[in-house]
Amino acid sequence: MAQEQEAWLGVDLGTQSVRVLLVTGDGTVLGSGSAPLGGRRDGVRHEQDPGEWWEGLCAASRAALGSSRGAGVGGLAVCGTSGTVLLTDGAGRPMSPALMYDDGRATAHGARARMAGIGVQDTWALPKALWLTETYGPGRITHQPDxxxxxxxxxxxxxxxxxALKTGYDLEHDAWPAMLPRLGLPDPAVPDVVRPGTRLGEVSRSAADATGIPAGTPVIAGMTDGCAAQIASAALRPGSWNSVLGTTLVLKGASPTPVRDPTGVVYNHRAPDGGWLPGGASSVGAGVLTAAFAGADPAAMDTLAASYEPSGAITYPLVSPGERFPFLAPDATALFLGEPETDADLWASLLQGVAFAERLCLDYLHHLGAPLDGPLTFTGGGARSPYWNQLRADVLSRPARVPRHTEPALGMAALAAYGTGAAPGLAEAAEAMVRIDTTVEPRPGRTARFAEPYARLVDELTTRGWLPPPVAAHAHARLDGDTAQP
Structure with a gap:
């Protein structure tokens, strides 16, 4: 009788869907499933019904396991959107809707936390937890995967x-800030905290009946979706970086020490097996394409956009008001310089604008002294566009790897393998699972072609008071170095 093949289940609770992958230790995807998620947006408000997460997981996991050809599930891990939070009661039942990663109603509460000495941004989970507590009464802070x-x-x-990082947890001291009770969050409101990769329990019989996941399957503590995508890119060795281009843009890298940023736009996750994962999340991203061109064929638009390099318009294409990285500007709005000639030119300007923002993120990280000498990997939905990948490599003036599977769920499968002891380290688990399909090399002379619009954008961001002048000067210096004649 043939031995049952072991695989690991990765669960990604995304903004628009729940995604589940069943993956073997060598990266073979045995099964996949997804289920849509709804949401409510109204101005700065962005909520989800927490009950939909479970319904989506039940549907997606059954689909993934139904096509798995009888593989055994060695363990699972779950990632969620960073900063999404709700309140639950003593029995773990939701007391509130879930406030999503970009919900902006807790501005005053973010200011209160900063005055108390906690370095958080307004859209992080801690300000939202304070807002929820004032609105719905005391409860337990609960993150999406919890x-x-x-x-x-x-x-x-x-x-x-x-x-827990965006809820104010101090990763360097492994403790909650002492002033949380004074802000209105007593000890019962905050959960205990463990490092990702820790075994949390096992799938119960009732959950097995609902999801199709075998009872007794180990459940491993996960990470945020950005960190999950980083694992799925195998960017875990010092100096490696992963650029996740989805609705918004997230850059995460690996460093032996935390990357210090006095403005707080770069923050540091702790790797499950040691080291640090610095990064930041921008409000620029592929969401602007959906908003501006609903129903368009991206591949066809990419082909037309290739005639506009550079575009007649320069953009800083924010998906929603306010910017979090590479600079902090809560009042920032989408920036538009010049007039596009055609829809294709507008599409090109948005693609280029995201690439310019991505370059500025890397310029800022270099300004802070972050190690950038390792490989760069593109993941996220935007990485499905070969044209956009090439454009980004050209603007960044550096090669980029594109894995075959660019999903956070794959990263959670690797973390589950590590957490169950199937791999000696997380980097080893990820490198065994991740398959690099393509390496995109920058085309000679293309960085110089985009130098003038990039420099104009940097200057405009500085003029508006959003980008600090020292950062702008550093960006100009790096651009001069990248475009200098050999």
């Missing part, structure tokens, strides 16, 4: 330190 894990195992788990 709720799903509680339904899988039958008890509300400790939070993983990756999701």
């Amino acid at each position: 709720l799903v894990v509680s339904l899988l195992t039958g008890e509300l788990p400790p939070a993983d330190s990756s999701h």
